[in-house]
Amino acid sequence: EYIMTRTMMQKRGILTLARASRLLQSRPTSTPHHNHDDNHILQQQSTNDEIHLASPLTAVELASYCHAIATYGEEKLNLNAFSHLLSWGDVYKQAKESQERINQNRPLSPLDGLPISIKANIAVEGLPLTAQSDILRQEVEKMQEDIRSNADTNTCIGGMGSPCGYDSIVAQRLLRKCGAVLIGLTTMDEFGMGSLGTNLGRRNSKRFTVNPLSFPSIFHHKQKELNMHKQSSSKNSHNLIDEYWKERIRCISNDPTILHQEQEEYYLQHHPSSSISLLSTGGSSSGSAASICHGSSLASIGTDTGGSVRLPAAWCGLVGMKPTYGAISRHGVVSYASSLDTVGVLANSVSCATMVLNHLVNRKDKDKDTTPCVGDSTAIYFPSGMNFDCSNTSFPPFSSTTTKSSTNDQIHTAAPQTQLKGITIGIPAAFCLDECPSNIQKAWLQAAQTLTDHGATIQIVDTNHLSSDTIQRCLPAYYVLACAEASSNLARYDGLRYGPHHDNDMDDNNHDNLESTSDKMTPLEKQYSKYRAQYFGKETIRRILCGTAVLSSDQFHTHYEAAARVRAQLCLQMQKCFKDTNSHNDNSSSNTNTNEGFVDMFLVPTALFGPPILAQKPNTPGNMNDDAKVGDTTSSDAMNSHKIDATQAFANDVMTIPPSLGGLPSISIPMRTSSTHDGRDGLDDIHHGIVKDNYNHSVFGLQLFGPKLSENILAHAASVLERNS
Secondary structure (H helix, E strand, O other): OOOOOHHHHHHHHOOOHHHHHHHHOOOOOOOOOOOHHHHHHOOOOOOOOOOOOOOOOOHHHHHHHHHHHHHHHHHOOOOOOEEEEOOHHHHHHHHHHHHHHHHOOOOOOOOOOOEEEEEOOEOOOOOEOOOOOHHHOOOOHHHHHHHHOOOHHHOOEEOOOOEOOOOOHHHHHHHHHOOOEEEEEEOOOHHHOOOOOOOOOHHHOOEOOEOHHHOHHHHOOHHHHHHHHHHOOOOOHHHHHHHHHHHHHHHHHHOOHHHHHHHHHHHHHOOOOOEEEEEEOOOOOHHHHHHHHHOOOOEEEEEEOOOOOHHHHHHOOOEEEEOOOOOOOOOOEOOOOOOOOEEEEEEOOHHHHHHHHOOOOOEOOOOOOOOOOOOOOOOOOEOOOOOOOOOOOOOOOOHHHEEEOOOOOOEEEOOHHHOOOOOEEEEEHHHOOOOOOHHHHHHHHHHHHHHHHOOOEEEEEOOOOOOHHHHHHHHHHHHHHHHHHHHHHHHHOOOOOOOOOOOOOOOHHHHHHHHOOHHHOOHHHHHHHHHHHHHOOHHHHHHHHHHHHHOOOOOHHHHHHHHHHHHHHHHHHHHHHEOOOOHHHOOOOOOOOOOOOOEOEEEEEOOOOOOEEEEEEEOOOOHHHOOOOOOEOOOOOOEOOOOOOHHHHHHHHOOOHHHHHHOOOEEEEEEOOOOOOOOOOHHHHHOOOOEEOOEEOOOEEEEEEOOOOOHHHHHHHHHHHHHHO
16 A cells, blocks of 8 residues: 655655756756755755765666666556657667766756656657657558567667657757756647547557556555655665665666566555556646656656646646746647647656756846747747756745855755745635535645745635636637637648658548548548548547637637637736736735735646546556556456546646636646545555545645746745645
8 A cells, every 4th residue: 555645755755856966976066965855854954065975876877777667667567658768779878978977077967867758749859759649650660660670678669750850949958958868758648639648649549648656566665765764863864765766776777677576566465456546647748747657757848738737747746837838948849729838847846847947948148058949939038047946046036035054055944934925825716616626625725824834925816806707718718729729730730741641541430421521522622631530539630620610700709709808808817916026025015905916826726636547457466567558448457448528528627727828837736635544645545535426536736826937936835835735
């Protein structure tokens, strides 16, 4: 059974970016050796200037560990987290180059040598850019056979496609400028259309991305970390857990079968139920969330259109950060809804997310560390000196609450009751919906109390300022606008410029449907229809048709323009609620004037319910490692597959859509639930309770969102909430 929630595992010593960075080397002088978040959680007040490790971990060992976990997850557990998992040879080459720079004490950045993953709709030179759609996937089975005929160590997992000839700006900054090691491209709902991780393209129509939290054995070894923490003094617990991770990484790197042995050992020692619930990861960045949750990457880059980063983060117990629209360049990102698409970050903690964000956002000075946003007219820029990393910097204007030690280079925070002094956090009444489960409501109230205890002011925002009617209309308005833009953006996939250029046998249903309307179609239209019907998935076709309809002459004014008005009205109402971005510099001033901004940010749930149960799987020793595919509903062992109505699935985004329509920054933080069972806590309820209407309400998150370019303040508040939740 689970010993603790994933949130607590994160706080008790999970392998975060900062921890891995510390294990690899002495990082650049701008990055302290101690991670502030880990130190605070472990209640460590060490007086050592540095952590002395007998034998530093190498980038190759860390990459080998993550690649072994990724391979195990894809081949044995069938998580379907990766659309394209790089061969070990390709990963080794990157890691070796990073290690050479580290050995010369010339790392490119604090991210140099750290394994990450990138969503399949973001261009990486030399890798297929498919956005999980068959229409962008070349038919190259012969190439796959040739690759499989090579040594097993060079086999890559996932569908093949034409290698992309250029890097997105995201890939340039993260891989080329920062030296991060790419493990693979992650699965996603086709073109970003979906919120469950079930729309994996037509050829994978009966497969889905499996939430790693479905398998308790994955996290069983975490008990060792907790026991170490309990048995050790606060002074050396940090070093002890670091040494544990070094040993574990090296053991798995040398012998990946340990992962299989741990799982078998778990089932022999425990008495699981006859079947387990396979949970959804959320979408559309489903693979990104699954890869971090499982441990195959330490951070992942996704895209967020209406909640596609924050929802998977909430359902997988992670932190998901969507920055201000345009803050990270979209150049090289496959378009879904251009006015909504935003590149985001998923990670294990707030400090990890901000650590990555620092290297991705656009900077005004366009210095040597920042690639100019060529080809992106929507890009906006942050001041060159702004730093979002909550682990080692103060947050303007909160510099007065932190002081830097001159002896050990360690950040010490002020008293807890003053950490958020001067910040007003709004609880919008319009978001208080009857459908919200009681345990999420309770966590919402507890989070508000936690923020109050740390100096923040909580203010209820009534419906006179943020209308319930406007919030309720956001969901249909979003889908009208998103589908309309998708209809326009996806019109380019006509069979002439992208994807396969030859005809395959069409299934009878598609052929019959085309024949019934062929008399009214030109030869070119027949070619378009045949091609798009064959290669687009069902959900993509549904949204294209919806978008085409609302853009038609008889519905444009009644639907599209009406949705645009709802969006404008929402933006205006939220703008009136928010303080001026510089108003919090004067903590003594009062912001009670209802005609001007009066809150710095809002606190709301990320979703109204937990992850749905997609299928049931026999849970017996050895069963999870047989040839059956866990994330495949066609498997004879994947029994009792649960179907989620497509329209019902739209409601997943009801809480995340308002910030997206406004282009506002938002961050989702995982929350613990209070168990109703004695002796069990949080994720233990995944297998024992809090399951209602086929949804598991034990895994969820809360999100903070504020005005544009307020990422630093959001991260500051989120880190306080994370540490004390």
